[in-house]
Amino acid sequence: xxxxxxxxxxxxxxxxxxxxxxxxxxxxxxxxxxxxxxxxxxxxxxxxxxxxxxxxxxxxxxxxxxxxxxxxxxxxxxxxxxxxxxxxxxxxxxxxxxxxxxxxxxxxxxxxxxxxxxxxxxxxxxxxxx
Numbered sequence: 001x002x003x004x005x006x007x008x009x010x011x012x013x014x015x016x017x018x019x020x021x022x023x024x025x026x027x028x029x030x031x032x033x034x035x036x037x038x039x040x041x042x043x044x045x046x047x048x049x050x051x052x053x054x055x056x057x058x059x060x061x062x063x064x065x066x067x068x069x070x071x072x073x074x075x076x077x078x079x080x081x082x083x084x085x086x087x088x089x090x091x092x093x094x095x096x097x098x099x100x101x102x103x104x105x106x107x108x109x110x111x112x113x114x115x116x117x118x119x120x121x122x123x124x125x126x127x128x129x130x
Contacts, residue, residue, distance in 0.1 A: 004039075011039040011052050018105050025104045027067065030119045031058045032087075034108040035069060037100075055111060056102075057094055059122070069102045070122070071095045083125050085118050094122055096129055 018036055027033065035056045037047035047054045056069040072092050076084060081097040114122075 008039050021105050025107045029061050031113050032111040035106045065104050069100050071098050083122050
């Protein structure tokens, strides 16, 4: 419990710095980014390391400041809540059930862009899930 409390306090400090950041970030749909997702509640996907980061897929861009993000994981799951993609001969799972509205201020660094075909298939899977 104490270890978790320390992480939560560290995340809160970082979240304040992120909130007051004045960086302008340019991003597009289909891009995969490292993003500060933080320490979350229950079974929500947490970020890792000192910046509480996790790769996310920019699923929908609403404007310069807001986007729907889908977290990625290296744990492969094969059910309706996950969609597998491949990059550099490694497979990853997009966690469809954890679609989340986030601020673009959480974005740290672009990793790559997924294919149009994968993006279309992810959109189809999200529609089925909803």
